[in-house]
Amino acid sequence: MRRSHFQKLIGVMKAHITNYLTPISLSLLWAFGSLLGFCMIMQVTSGIFLSFYYNSNTELAFFSVENIMRNIKFGWFIRYTHVNVASFIFLFLYIHMGKALYFRSYTRTRLWLSGCALFVLLMLTAFSGYVLVWGQMSLWAATVITNFFSSVPFIGHELVEWIWGGFTVSKPTLTRFFSIHFLAGLVVAFTSLVHLVILHEEGSSNPMGVQSHDNINFSPFFLQKDLFWFFIFLVPLSYFIFFRPNAFMHPANYERANPFVTPKNIVPEWYFLPFYTVLKSIPNKEGGIIAMGLSIVSIVCLPFIDRHTLIKSPNVRILWKFFFWSFVFNFIFLGWLGEQPAEMPYTLYGQFSTGYYFFFIWILIPFIGRLESHILLQKEN
Numbered sequence: 001m002r003r004s005h006f007q008k009l010i011g012v013m014k015a016h017i018t019n020y021l022t023p024i025s026l027s028l029l030w031a032f033g034s035l036l037g038f039c040m041i042m043q044v045t046s047g048i049f050l051s052f053y054y055n056s057n058t059e060l061a062f063f064s065v066e067n068i069m070r071n072i073k074f075g076w077f078i079r080y081t082h083v084n085v086a087s088f089i090f091l092f093l094y095i096h097m098g099k100a101l102y103f104r105s106y107t108r109t110r111l112w113l114s115g116c117a118l119f120v121l122l123m124l125t126a127f128s129g130y131v132l133v134w135g136q137m138s139l140w141a142a143t144v145i146t147n148f149f150s151s152v153p154f155i156g157h158e159l160v161e162w163i164w165g166g167f168t169v170s171k172p173t174l175t176r177f178f179s180i181h182f183l184a185g186l187v188v189a190f191t192s193l194v195h196l197v198i199l200h201e202e203g204s205s206n207p208m209g210v211q212s213h214d215n216i217n218f219s220p221f222f223l224q225k226d227l228f229w230f231f232i233f234l235v236p237l238s239y240f241i242f243f244r245p246n247a248f249m250h251p252a253n254y255e256r257a258n259p260f261v262t263p264k265n266i267v268p269e270w271y272f273l274p275f276y277t278v279l280k281s282i283p284n285k286e287g288g289i290i291a292m293g294l295s296i297v298s299i300v301c302l303p304f305i306d307r308h309t310l311i312k313s314p315n316v317r318i319l320w321k322f323f324f325w326s327f328v329f330n331f332i333f334l335g336w337l338g339e340q341p342a343e344m345p346y347t348l349y350g351q352f353s354t355g356y357y358f359f360f361i362w363i364l365i366p367f368i369g370r371l372e373s374h375i376l377l378q379k380e381n
Contacts, residue, residue, distance in 0.1 A: 009101025032096040032227035035233055039089045040192060046082040047129075054132065054177040055188065055251055058171045062256040063133035072304045080245040084237060086126055087248040090142055090271035092120065101302070102324055105205045109303040114195040116300045121188045123272070128181035130269055133151050134174065135253030140266045142177070143169050158274055168259065276356070280342050281350035291354065298361045306365050327360045 030280060053072055055064040069281040097119070099105070106112040131142045146163050150156040165172025240247055246254075252263050268276050278295045280290035298305075334353050341347040 028229070029099045031093070031226055031229045032092045032099065033199075033228060036089060036092050036096060037192065037196075038230050039085050039092065040188065040235075041084060042085050043089065044189060046078050046085070046335040047182075047185055049078050050082060054178070056132070056171075056175045056255070058134065059173050060131065060315055061174060066325065076245075077241065080241045081237075084240045084245065084248060085101045086129065087269075088233070088237065089272065090126070093122065096301070098328065103205055104306070107204075107306070108184075111198050111202055113258055113300065113305050114191065114198050117350055118188065118195055119299075120192050120296065121184060121191060125181060125184040125188055126269065127131065127154045128184060130176045130221065131177045134182060134257045135251055136248075136257055136261070136263055137168060137250045137256045139257035139259065140263055141268055142173065146173070148289050151289050159203070183224065230311065265339075267339055270335065273336075274334035277334040278339040278354045280338070281354045295354075295357060300360065302361070302365070305362060306369050312324060317368075319372070322323070323360065323364050327357075328362070330356050345359065 050068060052077070053064060053068050055061055065079070068078075068079055072078075097115070100112065100115070104238065127141075129144065131138045146160060149159045149163060152159055161167060163173070163176070164170065165176060250267065250269075267273065275292050275295055279288040279292040282291050330353050334350070336359065337350045337353065339347055
C-alpha cells in the first residue's frame with residue numbers, strides 16, 4: 001500500500017516536471033515563474049529560521065530582530081536574505097504579470113485568477129511581515145492600513161478595534177500580524193501548487209500566441225535553463241545581501257516604534273507605492289480606499305474586460321505595443337509619486353496617472369482589441 005502511494009507520487013512528479021511538454025520557443029520572460037518558485041522556497045526556509053528567535057511582544061520585537069542580527073550565528077545573513085528576496089519576489093512578480101498582459105495570457109481565466117489570488121496573498125504576507133520589524137515605519141504603516149477598515153459602514157469602528165485587539169495598535173495587534181504572516185506563507189505555498197497544476201493542465205503559452213505543436217519535455221531542457229537563470233539571479237541577490245543589504249529598507253524602520261512620534265512622510269515598501277499613489281490621489285478617504293481596491297480588482301477582471309481580441313501575438317500589434325509600454329511607464333511613475341509628499345504638484349500628477357491607469361485597463365484594452373479584430377476580419381473578407 002505504501003509502495004503504491006509512493007509510485008503515485010513519483011508518477012505525479014514525472015507528469016508535472018519530467019514529462020510536462022513545453023513549447024520550444026519560450027524566452028527568458030517565461031523563466032520568471034520558475035524564479036518566483038525558487039524565491040518562495042527561500043522565503044519559507046529563511047522565515048522558519050527567523051521565527052525561532054522572533055518575539056511578538058511589542059516591548060521585545062524590535063530587540064529580538066536586533067538580537068537575530070547581532071548575536072545569532074549567521075542571523076544577519078538569514079534576515080537580509082529574507083528581506084531582499086521579498087523585494088525580488090515582487091520585482092519578478094510584476095515582470096511575470098507584465099508578460100501575461102503583453103502576450104494576453106490573462107485570457108486563460110482559471111490560470112489568471114489563481115495568479116491574482118497569489119498576488120493578493122503575497123501583498124498580505126509582505127505587509128504583515130513588514131509590521132513585525134516593529135520599527136517606526138512598521139508601526140505607522142500598520143496604523144494607517146488598519147484604519148482603512150474604519151470606512152466599513154456601520155461596523156467600521158468596532159472592526160478596527162477587533163483587528164487591533166484594543167484601542168490602539170499594540171501587543172495583541174503585533175501577535176495577530178505574526179500569526180497572519182506565518183499562516184499566509186503556508187497558504188501562498190499551497191496556492192502556488194494550485195497555480196502550477198492549472199498551468200500544466202492548460203499548457204504554457206508562447207511568444208507567438210498560438211497553440212504550439214513543437215514541444216519538448218520540461219526536464220532536462222527547460223529545467224536546466226531555469227536552474228541556470230536561478231544561479232544568475234544569485235549574483236545580484238548576493239550583491240544586495242553582502243554590500244547593500246538596506247537598499248530596499250526605509251531608514252525610519254531602524255528606529256524602535258514610538259506611537260508618540262509620527263514620521264514626516266509615511267510610505268510603504270516600494271512594491272506597494274503605485275497603489276499607495278492611487279490612494280493618495282483621491283482627496284476623500286473613502287474614495288481613495290475604493291480607488292485603491294479597484295486598482296487591484298481591475299487587474300483581476302482583465303479576462304472579462306478583454307473578450308473580443310482575436311490576435312494574441314504582440315509582434316503584429318503595433319498600437320498595442322505603444323500603449324502597453326506607456327502603461328508600464330505610468331506604473332513606474334505611480335511608484336515614484338508614492339514616495340513624494342501629498343502636496344502639489346505631486347497630487348495632480350498622481351490624479352492624471354491614476355486616471356490613465358484605469359483608462360488603459362477599462363477603455364484602451366478592449367478598444368484596441370476590438371479595433372484590431374475588426375481590421376483582421378475585414379482583411380479576411
